[in-house]
Amino acid sequence: MTENFYHLYTVSQMRARETHAVSHGLTLSTLMENAGRAASLEIMKRWDTKRTVILAGPGKNGGDGFVVARHLREAGWPVRVFGTPESSLAQEMAHQVDGILPLDKVDFEDQDLIIDALFGTGLKRSLENPWHILIAKANASGLPIVSLDLPSGVNSDTGEIMGKAIQATLTITFDAPKPGAFLFPGKEFFGILITKDIGIPNSNSEDLQIFLNTPELWKSFLKVPTWRDHKLSRGNVLVIGSSHMVGAPKMAALSARRVGAGYVTLMVPKTIEAFLQGSVWGEIIKSYKTSEDIEMALQSGRFQSVVIGPGMPPSLETQEIVKTILKWHKPTVLDGGALSSFENQKEDLFESLHENVVITPHEGEFLRLFPHLQGKLRIEMAKTASSQISATLILKGADTLIAKNGKIAIQPFASPWLATAGTGDILAGILGAFLSKKLLPFEASLAAVWVHASASQIVGPYLIAEDLIEALPQEMKCIFT
Numbered sequence: 080m081t082e083n084f085y086h087l088y089t090v091s092q093m094r095a096r097e098t099h100a101v102s103h104g105l106t107l108s109t110l111m112e113n114a115g116r117a118a119s120l121e122i123m124k125r126w127d128t129k130r131t132v133i134l135a136g137p138g139k140n141g142g143d144g145f146v147v148a149r150h151l152r153e154a155g156w157p158v159r160v161f162g163t164p165e166s167s168l169a170q171e172m173a174h175q176v177d178g179i180l181p182l183d184k185v186d187f188e189d190q191d192l193i194i195d196a197l198f199g200t201g202l203k204r205s206l207e208n209p210w211h212i213l214i215a216k217a218n219a220s221g222l223p224i225v226s227l228d229l230p231s232g233v234n235s236d237t238g239e240i241m242g243k244a245i246q247a248t249l250t251i252t253f254d255a256p257k258p259g260a261f262l263f264p265g266k267e268f269f270g271i272l273i274t275k276d277i278g279i280p281n282s283n284s285e286d287l288q289i290f291l292n293t294p295e296l297w298k299s300f301l302k303v304p305t306w307r308d309h310k311l312s313r314g315n316v317l318v319i320g321s322s323h324m325v326g327a328p329k330m331a332a333l334s335a336r337r338v339g340a341g342y343v344t345l346m347v348p349k350t351i352e353a354f355l356q357g358s359v360w361g362e363i364i365k366s367y368k369t370s371e372d373i374e375m376a377l378q379s380g381r382f383q384s385v386v387i388g389p390g391m392p393p394s395l396e397t398q399e400i401v402k403t404i405l406k407w408h409k410p411t412v413l414d415g416g417a418l419s420s421f422e423n424q425k426e427d428l429f430e431s432l433h434e435n436v437v438i439t440p441h442e443g444e445f446l447r448l449f450p451h452l453q454g455k456l457r458i459e460m461a462k463t464a465s466s467q468i469s470a471t472l473i474l475k476g477a478d479t480l481i482a483k484n485g486k487i488a489i490q491p492f493a494s495p496w497l498a499t500a501g502t503g504d505i506l507a508g509i510l511g512a513f514l515s516k517k518l519l520p521f522e523a524s525l526a527a528v529w530v531h532a533s534a535s536q537i538v539g540p541y542l543i544a545e546d547l548i549e550a551l552p553q554e555m556k557c558i559f560t
């Protein structure tokens with residue numbers, strides 16, 4: 080198995096792994112035997128003898144199923160096998176199993192467990208009948224289902240449901256997890272996911288294309304302060320607000336402080352300066368009348384990062400301010416209104432973006448900038464868009480994607496309770512803080528998305544944005560201990 084445990088393999092990478100294994104003297108039959116044996120051992124570890132039905136498809140996934148059937152029977156389990164082996168390898172494995180019945184004769188009555196070996200990484204098109212009926216029948220049986228490699232019907236690369244999918248209790252995946260296990264809607268079909276090594280030797284040739292966000296990727300860049308530090312050396316963030324929605328930039332600013340930025344300045348229109356002075360404690364309040372005032376603040380060289388977007392209205396004025404900020408090539412977070420302001424001048428924005436920028440749209444904001452990607456899967460949206468711009472992209476959602484030049488990290492978890500007002504502003508603030516601490520935009524984005532999601536789990540149900548900010552120090556402490 081790969082040492083990069085966070086590495087997710089696409090179908091084409093799995094094929095390359097197969098070829099790599101064969102070039103090291105392994106045969107596909109050996110790999111299939113390894114897969115089936117590993118899966119059967121895992122099943123016997125979790126359950127005592129069960130009356131088991133194995134559903135085996137036409138390809139190598141079905142072949143794995145026949146191997147599982149043989150091992151379970153050798154261990155004394157009563158196993159009924161239904162299948163239509165077509166590929167030569169599946170047939171080779173089927174020959175070692177007696178009494179295989181046709182799939183249209185499947186009956187789950189008086190059975191305890193189903194093994195789903197219908198389709199794996201070779202599923203190419205949407206499933207139709209009789210597969211639909213078979214999958215629906217298995218799902219409706221109420222029995223626990225163990226899927227081999229993937230729940231049949233889930234697209235391995237994208238998490239798309241190809242017509243109909245098995246709702247697994249447990250998925251035993253081989254060599255490495257696949258992206259579809261972490262992307263909605265497919266993610267919901269995997270049940271418990273475990274990975275089994277099947278003896279494919281390590282190779283360093285595969286490019287990291289899609290991987291899971293884990294602290295190992297960025298933790299070492301986040302430093303705790305030492306005696307040499309002072310407030311300005313710990314990151315100085317400039318948050319730009321408007322008079323439109325004052326709470327949003329306030330939350331971004333407070334979040335930046337809660338994750339360790341030493342100094343945060345909130346710059347707002349003159350008209351609300353006095354109001355803000357009375358309502359915040361630790362942020363420095365400054366005011367602006369035009370984008371020139373913001374330019375002067377940036378000219379001072381005091382700020383290591385800029386956050387703009389939370390609470391900003393989509394307008395020409397916002398657009399002007401964003402363009403002014405981008406000229407300075409500072410680490411910058413563009414969120415909400417800072418992005419939507421460019422709905423009709425996308426090219427202006429794309430030309431001004433640079434390597435130090437992170438854009439943080441949710442899907443609605445994203446499609447305003449990339450309308451030609453409407454209807455695409457999220458993973459394709461992120462891949463394509465990030466190849467078209469020089470900034471890092473955080474495509475927010477239940478399975479937030481962080482993308483840069485077509486390379487994609489998937490955030491593996493987040494609380495669904497994050498779907499509430501203000502949480503996006505908090506992400507922008509956290510990101511601003513990490514950028515101010517000199518993390519590179521991609522690593523800062525991974526760290527911010529993780530901290531945000533993980534803090535949401537600390538809070539749990541009925542989370543509101545204010546609770547999330549409160550939980551940030553606890554989450555940061557968890558990361559450092």
Ligand SMILES: NC(=O)C1=CN([C@@H]2O[C@H](COP(=O)(O)OP(=O)(O)OC[C@H]3O[C@@H](n4cnc5c(N)ncnc54)[C@H](OP(=O)(O)O)[C@@H]3O)[C@@H](O)[C@H]2O)[C@@H](O)CC1
Nearest residue numbers: 110111137138139140198199200201202203204205206228
């Ligand atoms: N990688 C490795 O190292 C190892 C991988 N291993 C295992 O192999 C699995 C991949 O095997 P695989 O490539 O044979 O594909 P699989 O998922 O069995 O399906 C292909 C069959 O399904 C058919 N078919 C496709 N779509 C269809 C549809 N919509 N409706 C109907 N039919 C459809 C397709 O037919 P065709 O498209 O050619 O007409 C073909 O017959 C992998 O997931 C893992 O479990 C292990 O053995 C250990 C080593």
Ligand SMILES: [K+]
Nearest residue numbers: 198227229231
């Ligand atoms: K399967």
